[in-house]
Amino acid sequence: MNAPIKKIVLPVAGLGTRFLPATKAIPKEMLPVLDKPLIQYAVEEALEAGIEDIILVTGRNKQVMEDHFDHAYELEKILQEKGKDDGLEVARSMLLEEGRISYVRQMRPLGLGHAIWCARKLVNGHPFAVALPDDLIKGRPGALKQMVEAYNELGGNMVASMNVSREDTSKYGVITPGEHTKNRIAVEGLVEKPHPEDAPSTQAVVGRYILQPEVMDHLSEKAVGAGGEIQLTDAMAKLIGKQPFHAIEFDGTRFDCGSKIGWLMANLSLAAEDPHMAHEIRQLITFR
Numbered sequence: 001m002n003a004p005i006k007k008i009v010l011p012v013a014g015l016g017t018r019f020l021p022a023t024k025a026i027p028k029e030m031l032p033v034l035d036k037p038l039i040q041y042a043v044e045e046a047l048e049a050g051i052e053d054i055i056l057v058t059g060r061n062k063q064v065m066e067d068h069f070d071h072a073y074e075l076e077k078i079l080q081e082k083g084k085d086d087g088l089e090v091a092r093s094m095l096l097e098e099g100r101i102s103y104v105r106q107m108r109p110l111g112l113g114h115a116i117w118c119a120r121k122l123v124n125g126h127p128f129a130v131a132l133p134d135d136l137i138k139g140r141p142g143a144l145k146q147m148v149e150a151y152n153e154l155g156g157n158m159v160a161s162m163n164v165s166r167e168d169t170s171k172y173g174v175i176t177p178g179e180h181t182k183n184r185i186a187v188e189g190l191v192e193k194p195h196p197e198d199a200p201s202t203q204a205v206v207g208r209y210i211l212q213p214e215v216m217d218h219l220s221e222k223a224v225g226a227g228g229e230i231q232l233t234d235a236m237a238k239l240i241g242k243q244p245f246h247a248i249e250f251d252g253t254r255f256d257c258g259s260k261i262g263w264l265m266a267n268l269s270l271a272a273e274d275p276h277m278a279h280e281i282r283q284l285i286t287f288r
């Protein structure tokens with residue numbers, strides 16, 4: 001039986017430069033889509049997938065995320081006194097039992113691979129999931145649950161994947177696809193942000209992963225890859241052929257909320273499904 005996925009690493013140390021000035025003083029992971037910050041969507045998706053331990057890899061100016069997952073005593077007290085039970089419930093909804101959320105600092109911005117490596121002691125030799133909170137995925141069930149279900153059958157390593165235009169391949173990790181069964185594609189190669197003419201396919205990696213602990217050994221080598229950064233993609237590529245490796249074409253829609261247009265589309269898409277907003281938002285989009 002495959003060892004269950006009980007841990008997730010959420011890298012949240014990035015600077016969010018594509019979203020300045022909004023992200024000058026607040027972390028990009030705290031940008032709300034409707035009424036919830038991006039980081040909360042990622043944690044909720046992980047909990048839905050049965051994941052128990054949440055590991056945030058943070059950086060400078062990210063402390064507000066710790067507060068988000070903690071009691072807000074003053075707020076709770078005022079809501080309680082005013083009898084605002086609904087508000088109180090929302091304010092307390094993200095309180096996990098102490099010890100289930102851990103924080104580790106990435107002290108230097110050396111890349112996604114380095115961020116994941118910073119969590120090695122907390123991952124502690126177990127297989128684990130990774131989610132990039134900028135990639136908001138709307139899916140029922142969520143993408144991580146879909147991947148955990150596939151993992152329970154196939155084991156090994158997994159990336160979430162979607163087809164992109166050839167010109168966009170330079171923004172993503174791209175797979176060399178092997179056998180394709182249902183929504184599962186055997187991964188025969190992986191390359192980070194190739195030039196479109198060199199891309200081995202148009203099947204891109206999006207920000208959800210299930211990884212075996214051996215990836216940490218490769219990350220320890222600290223090899224520098226695309227963009228002068230330590231890339232997770234390069235460390236994962238070294239596992240291919242040694243361990244099962246699949247790309248999962250998840251059922252859902254992914255929004256790149258690190259970009260203004262992706263974030264706006266996520267807001268519109270979720271609002272269009274919200275019974276309190278759908279009518280007005282559909283009118284706005286149709287008539288103006």
Ligand code: G1P
Pocket residue numbers: 112132135171172173174192193204205206207232233
């Ligand atoms: C990261 C990964 C890349 C992946 C992408 C998905 O890139 O390095 O392989 O395709 O996330 O969003 P970033 O967008 O952080 O540059």
